[in-house]
Every structure is written in C-alpha cells, then in structure tokens.
Amino acid sequence: MDFLSVLRIGLQGLAVHKVRAALSMLGIIFGVASVVAVISVSEGARGEVLKQLAALGANNVIVRGIDWRADNTVAREKKKTARLRSDGLTVREADAVVSACDLFIAHAPMRKVFVPVRRGEATVSGDVVGTTPPFLQVMNFSLREGRWLNEADETVSRRVCVIEDAIRQEVFKTASAVGESLVIDQEPYVIVGVLESKVATDEKYDKADIKALNRRIYIPLSAALLRTTREPLSDEVHEVKFQVKPGLDIYSAEAYLSRFYETAHRMENVSKENRDYQVLVAQDLLKQVEESQKIFNIVMLCSAGISLLVGGIGIMNIMLANVTERRREVGIRRAVGATQPDILKQFLFESLIICTLGGVAGCILGVAFTFAVEHWTNWSTSLPWWGMFAAVGVSLLDGVCFGTFPAWKAAKLDPIEALRYE
C-alpha cells in the first residue's frame, strides 16, 4: 500500500472518533511535554554551570570577598562585623599564600571599580576591572589585537586598558581600537589590547554569561587602586583566582586555601555564612547544580514515564476498541485483497498518527512550560534542536510499543468472521 493511502485511511479512521482520539492523546501529550521540560531545564542548568565555569576558570580555586556595592546593605553589614577581625581580601595576603606553598602556578586578584566610563561625551557601558598580568593566563583568554597588561603597567600604574571586542565594535566601530583611548573616572586610558570575543558556540560559555564577560574593561590593578575613586578606601580586592598546578588535586588546594584564610582572617570560630570570604571550586558549582537538578530530573522523568505508559495504554485501549468496531471493515479489506501486513500497517499507522499529533502537541506544551519556568523561576532553560526530535521519537516509540498489539489483532482476524460482524 502506498504511503498516501495509508495516511488517508489512518486519518479517516481517526476522524470517526475525534474526541476519543484526542482524549487518548492526553497521556502522550503530557509525557512528551515532560520530556521536553526535562531536556530544556537540564540543558539550561548545564549551560548555567558552563558559564559559571567560564567566569571562574575550570581549574581555578577562587577566593571571593563580599560584594560591597552600595545597594547591598546586608553585605555591608556583614562586612562591618567582619572588619573587627580582618581587613578583607588583599593582594599582599594572596601573594603570601602563593609563595608559602607549591600548589599554584599563577594567581590574579580582581578589583571591580564602579566608575563612569566615557568616550568623548558619550557614556560607554562597561565594567571596569583592575587586575594583574597573570589574569590572562589564569582565565585562558586570548587577545584579538595589541597586548595584555604587563608588569611595567602594573609597577607604574600606567593608564592603559584592555577592552573586550564587543566594546570595540560598539564604541569604535573600526577594525582596530589599539591606540584609541577611553576616559575612566575622569582620566584618559590608552587602549593597548582587545580581547577575542567570547562566542556562544564556544563550549566554555553560555549566552547570558557572554554579556557580562564581553562588557569588561581591564586596567592595571595598581591603577584601579591608586587612580580611581574607591569605596571603601582600602586596598581590598573582590576576588582572587588561584590557578592550581596541573596534576595537583584541586580539592587539596581548596582545603589549603580554606585553612590559610581561616587563620589569616581569624575566623576559625565564625560560621561560614558570616565570614567575609568564600572559597569556591568551579567544579563544586557544577556538582551543586547537578545535584539540585537531579531531583527535578527524576521527578519529571518519572512523570514522563508514567504519562507515556498511561498514554500508551490509552492508545492501546482506543485502538482495541477501534479494531473491534471495525471488524467488518477489516473483513471487507481482506476480502478485496488486503494482506495481513496491510491491515497491520493500517492500524499501526493510526496509532502512530495519534502519537505524532500527541507528540507535536506535547512539544508545544513543553515549550510553553519551559517559557513558564524561565519566567517564574530563576532557572535558565535551553531547548536544543535534538530535544524536539527526542520527544517526538519517544512518542512514536510509544505508538509502536502499544499500537502493535491491536494492529496485530486486527491483522489476525479471520476474514469471514470479520465480515459476519455487524
């Protein structure tokens, strides 16, 4: 039998009992929607983790201070209390750690500077970050043109900066921005280098993250501390990234840093939440997120499984009823020459039509659910193209699994018995 005939016959068969067919699709719809939801939420979480990894550096241990921006009153209070014991994260301290042990090959402190950036009269939207020369290596970033900040820049607090490619495109619109300058906190800084932009196809990053990373303007740390308006006035840095020597266990490095900072900040007796720093391992974040995802995934996959099972049974049910009701039709078809495989194909195809329609509806529901998740929670989602295929594939598999038995029953009907049926 040609495909068009099979399709025609299948659709006609369904058209007879539209409501029944629609009801039998419900299970498939919810099952497929669950599959889509699981895929998009867990893919989204994976992307989230990857972007954090990219921002932190996969092989780095990060010691992060309190974010003391003016609008964060909780952090400011916490910092005030902590001040009684320590001076916060400092460069001196970080240098001391690295020279005291043999665990790290490089480290880079980071100080965010919340100051206006302009070019001529126009405001440039960019985040100014002061850092030291090793930063490039620690983050594994690459340069598009010019050079990175060097020791001399750091020593004399030179007014130079390295910008992200996105800023070059936005502000200068020329092929090269090296030699141009930006006004950072009233002072002119010469651009000496432009970083390669972080693109979405790169495994390491994800969409939202790229926005933040691609907005940065790097200046020498000493310049950030000396030349810009500071709040507070201390030499504190926001973050220090320690790059662990290849081959060493990142967790023992983490343990070492934890012990060091505990002592240095005199916070042995202070609970982790109340300390003025956190020690982070990028991989831990990944584990944390995966852990919190796991429950969601299990619940959703179970519900998908149950829905698909219920949906499958629903389809088997409706198809068995169809076969019983249409015994006479089977008899007629057999009498005019349909073979058993012809009949099997016909009824199986009907199941597959139900499943495909259900699968497509399920995909739509799943996508809607994904948008809802994105909108109502802080989870990020992402639905890869293969997710849709997987979902519809699952529903088709459901149709084959549960549609074969009714179709086989129809095919095995005795033509004469079938014709006798009213």
Next chain:
Amino acid sequence: MIENGGLDMPRPIPLPDGHGAGDAVIEIRDIEKIYQLEGGPVHALKGISFTVRRGEFVSIMGQSGSGKSTLLHVLGCLHKASTGTFLLDGVDIAALDDEQLSRIRNEKVGMVFQKFNLLSQEDIVHNVALPLVYAHVPRHARLDLARGALELMGLGDRLHHKPTEISGGQSQRVAIARALVTEPALILADEPTGNLDSRTGEEIMGVFQALHRMGRTIVQVTHDREKAEYSQRIVHLKDGLIEKVETVERPRQAPIVQLGAKAKSLN
C-alpha cells in the same frame, strides 16, 4: 415465448459436470470443509466436484445451512477447503499461504455480498478503487478505473456520494463495480438480491446478465429459485453435497440493462 431469447448471449455448451472443459475458471474435486467446533466437527461440505467454464453464469441453490456460503467462501479464497483440489483460473489454491490467498482474492475474484459491504466512511469512487489500493495501482490510475467501472454501472454522476446517501440497488451496483474494477476472472455473489425488493433484485439480475453477455464468469448463491433461473446452470446443494446439477433451458430475461448508460431504469 421468445425462441431465440438467448441468442444475444454467447452460450457455452452447458455441461452438467464440466469434465473435459477446456477453459475452466473453477475446477473443484472432492472439496470438503470441516469446521472444528467445541461440540465436535461440523462437516459443512462433504465432497463437492464441479467445473465452471469461462463465460458461464451459474447459480448455487440450497436450503439454509446446506453449505452454500461455505462453498462460495472456498471459491472466493476467503478460506481453504479442508481437503480436495481447487484450481482457480489454473492456480492450485491448496498450495497457497495466507498472503498468496490475499493476492488471488485481489487479482482473480470479485465478491458481491448480500449486505453490500461498502466502507461507510469512504465515498463510492474510493470504495470501488479499494481493491486497486491493494493491487498497488497508482492513485490516479486507480480513480480513473473506478470511475470507469462506476460509469459502466450507470453511477458516473454519484462518484462522491457516501454509501449512506444512495439506495440499496445503487449500493449493490457500487459493490458490483468494485468487484469488476480489477478485471477478475471470476465474479462471486452471495445472495446479491437478499436485501433488495423484488424489482431492484430483478434489475441486479439484469446487470449480471449484461455482464454475462460481455463474457464475464459469474457464480451466484441464492435460495430463490426465480433468481437462479436468470443463470444458465443451477447447482443444487443439500447437506454439504451436490444433490443435482440442472441446466436452465430458457433462462429468465431481466429487462435489458444498457451498461454504461446513465440508465433511468436503474433507480
């Protein structure tokens, strides 16, 4: 009486038993059919032999339960005889499996039933095209052939009516068109007039006689003597055996049906 009433029919020499018939469409020998039931076997056919030659119009008669339908189902390859040989248009049916039987039904047999057996969800042109679907005839050719068969039955203007929208006589003509569309070697009809009033029944007999004049081979089952007399030969069944074979010297003549015309005589 119309002495030459049969002159317009090509009349093969009626042989009560078709021994020696050169061009046999049906050749059965010692056919038995036993139904295995819980209460024991039912011997529905107990050894039947006869031959139907190409171009013949034969009736099978007998009382209810005499085995007419069982025999017709054997002839239509809907099931196989328990024992005996059956050559249909030269093909030995006993040797075939289910799939091959389906193919034979498709290629060599056109079936007409008492209850029409049309698919109610399809319009009549698709009903007629149905056997061609299973013969793998391409869609356009299929619908063309179906249209042709329906025009032959005088239903060329009803192609897209549903079976529920036409009369019983028209339904039976649709069924006959479906039986004809594959150009089968044999047309079988099980009580084709059983659900029709006598006037419409007579018209269906007229259609059969017209087809017969065109050279078709037709075997019908009926319990109605009058309908049987439209054919050339009557095989009487009783309790699963042939009681006698009777040659109809002067078959009844239905009002002449002009096939292909949008005949008003066919309501």
